Amino acid sequence: MTILIGCAHGTRDEQGQETIHRLVEDIRTALPGKEVREAYVDVHGPFVADVVAEVAAEESCSAVVVPLLLAGGYHVYHDIGEAVKDRADVVAAPALGPDPRLIDIVMDRIREAHIPDTATLILAAAGSSDPRSQADTEAAAEMLRARWSGPVRIGYAAGIHPTVDDAVADARANGEDFEVAVASFLLAPGFFQKRLTESGADHVTEPLAPHPRLVEIVLDRYRDAGGS
Incomplete structure (x- = not known):
């Protein structure tokens, strides 16, 4: 067995x-x-x-x-x-x-949150100083960019920069005057998801599970x- x-x-x-x-x-x-x-x-x-x-x-x-x-x-x-x-x-x-099916779930959560397709997306991961983890998050962001008409950035809830707060603020400071949405790339609710809801974004999606x-x-x- x-x-x-x-x-x-x-x-x-x-x-x-x-x-x-x-x-x-x-x-x-x-x-x-x-x-x-x-x-x-x-x-x-x-x-x-x-x-x-x-x-x-x-x-x-x-x-x-x-x-x-x-x-x-x-x-x-x-x-x-x-x-x-x-x-x-x-x-x-x-x-x-990385797996494209994770992006399927992200897209489902985006639709559930009624995020306009002109919004800037911040793909928000937990964050790790391990370059292998960062590479996996970058790969996920590339998959999301292929499926989203607006800009896609990366933000991290903890550990490394750019933080989600910084990514949201930077999107607005750089003249992206449309809505900014945080797409949670977290598995479940908890401390990190709460950080996303406090980022100042116009929309925040639910975790994947x-x-x-x-x-x-x-x-x-x-x-x-x-x-x-």
Whole structure:
């Protein structure tokens, strides 16, 4: 049996926790007869290293850790990477992004927020100093630019520049006198989403989860890494 371990960041926000629980339940529903476990890299447990150790101690079990994270970075390459290191029967899949289906969800959220197609979009990610994470966010922004008629910028909720606040202010300062919208590139509600709502933008979209396309990506990551 190959267990799917869905590994999210972790949040103290109750709505954010419920959103991740719902995503994991949706994954379970999509994998009837398979075991799906939940893990986290930060804030609260069960922590991924502990869940991986439990699986490794069980007879005749293997596992794929699927990062419920939108970009690669420290948590994917260090936290999850260290958890599966030297584990013969536990492997890690890549992060969920970049993937064009994530942009499908972003576009759905934009439509739900009734954002005019003349608006400047700020694609707002959590932020990481890891260049691999930044490259994944840049790739996502390029995918969004291919589908949006107006300008698309990047802003980060924490960690690095440009911040979302700076990106919104800069768009207005540079003569972009149409509406400015923040397109959340976050998985669930929580501290970072609250930062987006305080950015001064005319519109802010909801996070990506829950959404059936997310489940599709998770299942693809699981199967591509050897899950069956």
